[in-house]
Amino acid sequence: MEKIYVITGATSGIGKALVKYFSKDNKVFAGFRNRKYENELKEIGAIPFYIDMENENSIADAAGFIMSQTNKVDTLINVAGCVVAGAIEMLPVKDIKNSLI
Numbered sequence: 001m002e003k004i005y006v007i008t009g010a011t012s013g014i015g016k017a018l019v020k021y022f023s024k025d026n027k028v029f030a031g032f033r034n035r036k037y038e039n040e041l042k043e044i045g046a047i048p049f050y051i052d053m054e055n056e057n058s059i060a061d062a063a064g065f066i067m068s069q070t071n072k073v074d075t076l077i078n079v080a081g082c083v084v085a086g087a088i089e090m091l092p093v094k095d096i097k098n099s100l101i
């Protein structure tokens with residue numbers, strides 16, 4: 001039975017591989033932040049959506065788009081993540097806050 005997947009970071013690496021794999025038999029919403037990948041994701045058979053994980057409004061818009069297309073999500077795979085590495089006392093507070101969105 002077809003499942004609904006939402007995959008962020010879908011334009012390269014493990015995210016792109018997962019989109020290719022799951023799009024064969026399922027409905028896959030594939031997140032991109034660079035518009036040059038939008039058509040490629042369509043050609044794979046996924047439904048592309050714009051998302052920038054560092055922008056709260058963009059995340060809300062992406063969720064709104066997905067909810068307008070489906071009434072359920074079976075699996076969310078958040079490949080796109082934000083990490084701030086370093087000694088905590090040396091990290092700018094702004095960078096830490098951005099990584100917590």
Ligand SMILES: NC(=O)c1ccc[n+]([C@@H]2O[C@H](COP(=O)([O-])OP(=O)(O)OC[C@H]3O[C@@H](n4cnc5c(N)ncnc54)[C@H](OP(=O)(O)O)[C@@H]3O)[C@@H](O)[C@H]2O)c1
Binds near residue numbers: 034
């Ligand atoms: N590869 C490894 O050995 C390894 C090891 C440990 C952990 N990880 C973690 O596993 C995850 C996947 O690794 P990978 O090698 O497949 O990574 P990757 O090839 O660099 O792919 C990352 C994906 O996330 C997207 N992305 C990054 N920042 C984003 C943001 N702020 N908003 C929206 N999309 C964003 C990228 O889009 P753009 O094309 O727009 O940049 C890309 O599609 C990463 O979080 C990585 O840190 C990887």
